[in-house]
């Protein structure tokens with residue numbers, strides 16, 4: 582874990598400015614302002630349905646903002662060309678919330694997919710070596726799982742395979758959407774250890790959405806709290822723990838009573 586002064590806050594790798602997203606009549610994101618310093622890991626916290634996944638979908642241009650800008654390595658993904666967006670995606674690994682895999686492809690082809698999309702220069706042999714290496718790196722028995730269909734894997738194994746696919750392009754940025762949700766505590770911890778290992782070994786800039794507070798504090802340099810469409814708290818790990826914001830305190834303590842009202 583590193584502190585604010587260890588990062589270049591003036592030149593973040595990702596910068597979100599005044600992001601607003603409206604679905605129909607529902608304003609999910611009002612005015613999101615957030616930076617992701619180069620080489621850091623930032624956890625986004627917030628209530629379910631608050632718009633966390635929506636934020637990271639904007640970073641890879643899977644969604645276009647109603648208003649606002651999202652700069653990724655200097656490129657405004659809200660307005661850039663398809664070609665520029667392709668380049669951003671090439672540098673960005675994305676672990677989907679549901680560990681989404683193509684059901685019709687086996688694990689090997691799922692993990693090989695980004696290479697076949699972006700690395701036409703690689704031979705099948707090179708692709709095979711890399712896929713097997715990535716699967717092993719996530720702790721899977723590569724030979725055995727490669728031939729299996731996604732639905733033949735347990736939840737934890739599917740998350741690992743999703744992770745292998747997210748890192749296969751050696752991305753500069755990795756977005757993890759609830760990588761440990763639905764997993765038992767031991768598998769969760771293994772995945773968290775794996776994320777930390779990737780951080781150390783690849784030096785990437787990571788964005789992590791999780792509800793697991795233990796995981797949050799273990800793996801993050803910065804934490805951001807999304808509430809009612811805005812980031813109402815952003816701090817480094819040490820300061821966030823001691824936040825005096827009443828909304829953040831209620832969230833961290835997991836209190837049903839407090840300033841956050843639930844109507845669900």
Ligand SMILES: Nc1ncnc2c1ncn2[C@@H]1O[C@H](COP(=O)(O)OP(=O)(O)O)[C@@H](O)[C@H]1O
Pocket residue numbers: 604609627628629630631632633634635636
């Ligand atoms: N493509 C979409 N069309 C309409 N509404 C959406 C779409 N994606 C997300 N939403 C809505 O936006 C809100 C925030 O969703 P999401 O970003 O998934 O929240 P979180 O990840 O914080 O749980 C939810 O109410 C959800 O129903």
Ligand SMILES: [Mg+2]
Pocket residue numbers: 633634635678758
């Ligand atoms: Mg989500």
